Amino acid sequence: MSGSEAIPQLPTITMNVWIIYQNAIPPSQPGGTRHFTIAKMLKERGHQATIFSSSFNHFCREETRLYKGRETYAMTKEDGVPFVWIRTPSYLLGKLNRVLSMIRFAWRVWKVGKRNGNQLDVGEPDVIISSTPPMFAPLAAYFLAKRLKKPFFLEVRDLWPETIISFLRYSRFNPLIFLFSRMEKYLYKRADAIINVLDGAEDYMAQKGADKNKILRLPNAVDFRFIPSGNSLPSNDVFTIVYAGHHGFANNLEMVVKASAILRDQGWEDKIRFRLIGSGPYRPILLQMVREQGLSNVEFLPAMNKQDIFPEMKKADAFLMVLRNAAVFKWGISPNKLSDYLACGRPVLFGVSTDKNIVEKADAGLTFSPTSAESLAEAAKKLAQMDGAKRSAMGKNGREFALAHFNWEILMDSLEETLQQACPPSDN
Numbered sequence: 001m002s003g004s005e006a007i008p009q010l011p012t013i014t015m016n017v018w019i020i021y022q023n024a025i026p027p028s029q030p031g032g033t034r035h036f037t038i039a040k041m042l043k044e045r046g047h048q049a050t051i052f053s054s055s056f057n058h059f060c061r062e063e064t065r066l067y068k069g070r071e072t073y074a075m076t077k078e079d080g081v082p083f084v085w086i087r088t089p090s091y092l093l094g095k096l097n098r099v100l101s102m103i104r105f106a107w108r109v110w111k112v113g114k115r116n117g118n119q120l121d122v123g124e125p126d127v128i129i130s131s132t133p134p135m136f137a138p139l140a141a142y143f144l145a146k147r148l149k150k151p152f153f154l155e156v157r158d159l160w161p162e163t164i165i166s167f168l169r170y171s172r173f174n175p176l177i178f179l180f181s182r183m184e185k186y187l188y189k190r191a192d193a194i195i196n197v198l199d200g201a202e203d204y205m206a207q208k209g210a211d212k213n214k215i216l217r218l219p220n221a222v223d224f225r226f227i228p229s230g231n232s233l234p235s236n237d238v239f240t241i242v243y244a245g246h247h248g249f250a251n252n253l254e255m256v257v258k259a260s261a262i263l264r265d266q267g268w269e270d271k272i273r274f275r276l277i278g279s280g281p282y283r284p285i286l287l288q289m290v291r292e293q294g295l296s297n298v299e300f301l302p303a304m305n306k307q308d309i310f311p312e313m314k315k316a317d318a319f320l321m322v323l324r325n326a327a328v329f330k331w332g333i334s335p336n337k338l339s340d341y342l343a344c345g346r347p348v349l350f351g352v353s354t355d356k357n358i359v360e361k362a363d364a365g366l367t368f369s370p371t372s373a374e375s376l377a378e379a380a381k382k383l384a385q386m387d388g389a390k391r392s393a394m395g396k397n398g399r400e401f402a403l404a405h406f407n408w409e410i411l412m413d414s415l416e417e418t419l420q421q422a423c424p425p426s427d428n
Helices: 034-044 095-113 136-148 162-168 175-190 202-207 254-265 283-293 306-313 327-331 336-343 358-362 373-385 388-405 408-422
Strands: 016-020 048-054 073-078 081-086 127-132 152-156 193-196 215-217 239-244 272-277 298-301 318-322 348-351 365-367
Touching (some): 016 136, 034 048, 034 408, 081 095, 095 136, 136 175, 152 175, 239 306, 239 336, 254 373, 318 336, 318 373, 336 348, 336 358, 336 388, 348 358
Parallel strands (some): 016 048, 048 081, 193 215
Antiparallel strands (some): 073 081
16 A cells, blocks of 8 residues: 555445426427436436426427326336426416416426325435426425425526516516515525526525525536537538527527528528527517518428437538527526537537627637627628638537536536435435
8 A cells, every 4th residue: 555545435325316397308309408318317327316397398389298187197217217297287378378387387296296206106305406497396396305304406597587587678576576586585595505507697696695605507518429420511512500499589580580681682592501490489480581581591490309409410510509688698698509519519600698608718609799680691601701621620629618518427427426415325
């Protein structure tokens, strides 16, 4: 034995983790798979993880699990990960229906969970994680953890109600906004730990009562096993810029249609093409705008699951990251699509008003103004005219940045350690 003493290591604790998030999905469905990936990787590390989610798919706006009958929940295994699907009301239009769906999900999670998992055959949890937004489910999860005398981890993916105020111009005195604000502060103060997805929100959380020492930064990341190997640029006849994600108000995709019209008028219609992959409430509006303006340089593809989307994304010459201007972005962003873009090794056109410009930091693309279609059109032309070797270098920079900062294999180490520190030692 050498002169230095061996450093004792903490014993490994096998955990049973419950993850409660209304919109969690497996990779067989379109949408973000953050929570599935966390559960899957915990399982690969010898732990157990169960996801509680809504049977109504928020991204596709359709019932996907409990079509008939009166049962309030059902359980399946998705690639080895247990899902407990909670029946919730469907909502297509109207904010009230969506709020009612959130409340129903939270209530039924509480009713199912307080049975301590015995009827579900998932076992008693060692720790409960719940993700916001929505706000009601994390509140139910907190009371469930308190009832079961287990640690509660609050995950914050978006700052509600600040995002609602910023985008929809709601008054802070609106009854629902006031309620969400009280719930937000209540949860920040009482969580045993806070998982922060955003890259600059710690000060905001502290202002609302969170203990900074309890905050773990865990951005949206990539399971690189899904990414096709190889980094060579495609040989497209037309320079193709791909947007892959939700088509909603915040995504500011009208800017793409306006920029496409500018490019057409400048004679670039046959040289640059935008391809929009996904679904959402603004998709019909975008389709109508394209038809009315007679644009042939904008394509639409349906939403795809994680297993199919990456091969399609590899066909892109570049990617588009754009969001509508909003004051809330001063606290940072962490969209799923941005880490996916970087991992695919293509340059990114970045149009978000934030000081946290990851594309600029990584030297992985160009930045344009999210309020100017002319700025987007000019950035697209500049990138299309750029030397292929330089574009390839940008793509390589982005992939290396993602491998270092948005790699689930690395990030899971810190999450696993934080979860184990919160769990009491096993008697086994």
